[in-house]
Amino acid sequence: MTQFWVIIPAAGVGKRMASTQPKQYLMLNGKTILDTTIEKFLEHPQITGIAVGVSPDDEYWQQSEWAGNPQVVRFDGGQERSETVLNGLQVLMAIGVSDDESVLVHDAARPLVTEAALTRIMAHTGDQGALLAIPCKDTLKLAEEQRSTATVDRSVIWQAQTPQKFPLMALYQGLASALEEGVAITDESSAMELIGWQPDLVEGESSNLKITVPEDLVIAQALLSIQQTAK
Numbered sequence: 001m002t003q004f005w006v007i008i009p010a011a012g013v014g015k016r017m018a019s020t021q022p023k024q025y026l027m028l029n030g031k032t033i034l035d036t037t038i039e040k041f042l043e044h045p046q047i048t049g050i051a052v053g054v055s056p057d058d059e060y061w062q063q064s065e066w067a068g069n070p071q072v073v074r075f076d077g078g079q080e081r082s083e084t085v086l087n088g089l090q091v092l093m094a095i096g097v098s099d100d101e102s103v104l105v106h107d108a109a110r111p112l113v114t115e116a117a118l119t120r121i122m123a124h125t126g127d128q129g130a131l132l133a134i135p136c137k138d139t140l141k142l143a144e145e146q147r148s149t150a151t152v153d154r155s156v157i158w159q160a161q162t163p164q165k166f167p168l169m170a171l172y173q174g175l176a177s178a179l180e181e182g183v184a185i186t187d188e189s190s191a192m193e194l195i196g197w198q199p200d201l202v203e204g205e206s207s208n209l210k211i212t213v214p215e216d217l218v219i220a221q222a223l224l225s226i227q228q229t230a231k
């Protein structure tokens with residue numbers, strides 16, 4: 001089975017969560033969100049190593065139960081998520097991961113990803129990279145000042161999740177190019193689209209939510225309890 005490195009960007013401040021500490025360090029059923037996410041990858045047989053990007057002035061990482069794990073490498077994140085991922089790619093290059101080796105990038109804030117979904121994205125073959133995503137199920141509105149002005153054709157809309165998977169050097173070049181051109185990007189696939197890639201959308205799961213605002217934490221706690229009971 002193909003083995004993978006995963007980069008976990010965990011250097012955000014969690015503005016939208018509006019909590020006293022970065023949201024990745026909030027507790028979720030007895031563990032931090034970040035430790036729960038890291039554990040999902042440590043448990044997967046196809047993961048070689050995990051590079052975790054935290055803020056240079058992060059005061060919480062040393063309390064992580066995985067801070068001393070030999071499979072886990074800490075590195076300094078950047079001001080933007082894309083910079084954190086770029087730093088992580090440089091760490092993998094320094095470790096000796098080859099240019100054409102596919103690597104995964106997964107948000108620390110998505111602790112509910114399942115082993116089955118991870119296996120799906122790892123098993124995906126194709127030369128355009130891939131990301132977990134779910135087709136839009138709701139009716140979508142265009143808005144102006146919180147008033148609906150039009151309805152969007154949802155049949156062509158998918159919600160991007162993570163992990164996202166690309167060859168190491170191609171991803172580095174795509175992200176560096178977007179950064180150099182000052183293009184604001186919020187995920188790896190958007191940077192790759194800018195250089196002509198058309199990544200495959202691999203079936204994700206609605207439960208693989210990104211914990212962003214306070215109500216997401218309540219939902220995540222319930223979903224994680226279900227996952228843990230099913231184990």
Ligand SMILES: Nc1ccn([C@@H]2O[C@H](COP(=O)(O)OP(=O)(O)OP(=O)(O)O)[C@@H](O)[C@H]2O)c(=O)n1
Binds near residue numbers: 008013053078082
């Ligand atoms: N400079 C940054 C910004 C974000 N992230 C990470 O990228 C993931 C997804 O980003 P998001 O949900 O937006 O997290 P925050 O940026 O912390 O949230 P907010 O936008 O509300 O501040 C998170 O795991 C976050 O820690 C990162 O590694 N480096």
Ligand SMILES: C[C@](O)(CO)[C@H](O)COP(=O)(O)O
Binds near residue numbers: 081159162186187210
């Ligand atoms: C990468 C991502 O989770 C895909 O949906 C999303 O783009 C992260 O965006 P954020 O603004 O950094 O939360």
